[in-house]
Amino acid sequence: MTIEALDISVIRGRTRLLDGVSLSLRAGELTALIGPNGAGKSTLMACLAGGMTPDRGTVRLDGRTLAEFEPDELARRRAVLGQNTAAPGALILEELVALGRMPYRRSSLRRQNLSIVAGAMEQMSVTHLVGRACCTLSGGELQRGHLARTAAQIWKDDGGAGAGFLFLDEPTASLDPAFQWHVLREARKLADQGSGVLLILHDFNHAALTADRIVLLNRGSIVAAGPPDQVLTVELIAQVYGIEMVRITHPQTGCPTLLPAAPGPGQTKMRHRETSHA
Numbered sequence: 001m002t003i004e005a006l007d008i009s010v011i012r013g014r015t016r017l018l019d020g021v022s023l024s025l026r027a028g029e030l031t032a033l034i035g036p037n038g039a040g041k042s043t044l045m046a047c048l049a050g051g052m053t054p055d056r057g058t059v060r061l062d063g064r065t066l067a068e069f070e071p072d073e074l075a076r077r078r079a080v081l082g083q084n085t086a087a088p089g090a091l092i093l094e095e096l097v098a099l100g101r102m103p104y105r106r107s108s109l110r111r112q113n114l115s116i117v118a119g120a121m122e123q124m125s126v127t128h129l130v131g132r133a134c135c136t137l138s139g140g141e142l143q144r145g146h147l148a149r150t151a152a153q154i155w156k157d158d159g160g161a162g163a164g165f166l167f168l169d170e171p172t173a174s175l176d177p178a179f180q181w182h183v184l185r186e187a188r189k190l191a192d193q194g195s196g197v198l199l200i201l202h203d204f205n206h207a208a209l210t211a212d213r214i215v216l217l218n219r220g221s222i223v224a225a226g227p228p229d230q231v232l233t234v235e236l237i238a239q240v241y242g243i244e245m246v247r248i249t250h251p252q253t254g255c256p257t258l259l260p261a262a263p264g265p266g267q268t269k270m271r272h273r274e275t276s277h278a
Contacts, residue, residue: 001027001062001077001196003048003165008057010043010220017043018054019220025165025198030191032207033200035217036241041200042083042169044217048198049080049167075103078165079150083173089135093145096134097121100152120152121145124186140179143171147186154195165196172206184210204232204245208255216240232256 003025010017018040025031025048033041046052047059050066059066061077069077079100087096097120101113121127124144134142147168154164168187172180184199188210191197201207207214207228214231216224218240224231234245237258244261 001164003078003196004060005044005048005054006058006060008044008047008054008059010040010047010052011055016220018047020057021217021220021222022057023048023215023222023225025196027165027196028191028194029212030188030197030199030210032211032214033198033217034202034204034207034214035223039217040220041217043220045080045167045169045198045200049078049165050074051080072103072106075153076164077154078167079153080167081146081150081169081171083169087134087142087146089133091134093126093129093132093134093137094121096145097126097148097152100149100155103153116152116155117148120148120155123151123189124148125182140175140182143175143179143183144186147171147183151190163194165198166190167198169200170202171199172201172203180206204237204258205255208232208257209250209253229256232258234258 005021005023007020007022009019009021021044023044033045035041043052047054050059061069066074094117098113098117100120101116104113118127121130124147126141126144126148129137129141129145134145137145150166150168154166156163166187171183171187175183184206187197187199191212199211211228213226214228215222216231216236223240224236232247234247237243237245245258246261248257248259249255250257
């Protein structure tokens, strides 16, 4: 399975949110989309997922334009986790996850759907939260519940994870480090099981450790795309973000790791300051 954006542009007023972008996503691959605020990352993801129609160019899924798919057919092939992960407080967690099975309401048996919901919850390590109202969950717990919902939406008919595409827009935002790594590990696992995964991330090192490929976007255009060691260079980061970084090699994984450069002579050091109160 592949999703292809072919020379797509999105224009709002006098602003080009995307300018002639072409990108291909493949099943079994995790792609990290990075870039400054306002670079066009969420717009590109929305176009690839079918939530927005580009003003120019086309998006194709396995050779067909997204407009050729019926809504339920498209929903069975791709799932989206946006930045707003709120949920009606009256829902309990398993009801939230079960929303992912709505595109199958005419074609799947209830028993099969319940089994898939249970499998997705187990995959995302939220089975201990069964029966909990969504309004009682922490941000990290709710985020994992939404990730289980998206996994259930593209779950294979034979009962296994890893089919279709997942689009995850800043899935680690506002999470503590433990929850961040859990979400990233599960996204990586879904790609290894055959799903195509597109993540929008702001942390360079998270992208390096989890992605097969990184796409660096700026001002609506792709600046670079390729393996982490080719995209995460100090030159490209300085060019796009205007910040000076030092690149080292992760001692365990061999992945590129970026750290802020130490201040030079005459520059002010950033220090933690303690304030005493009389």
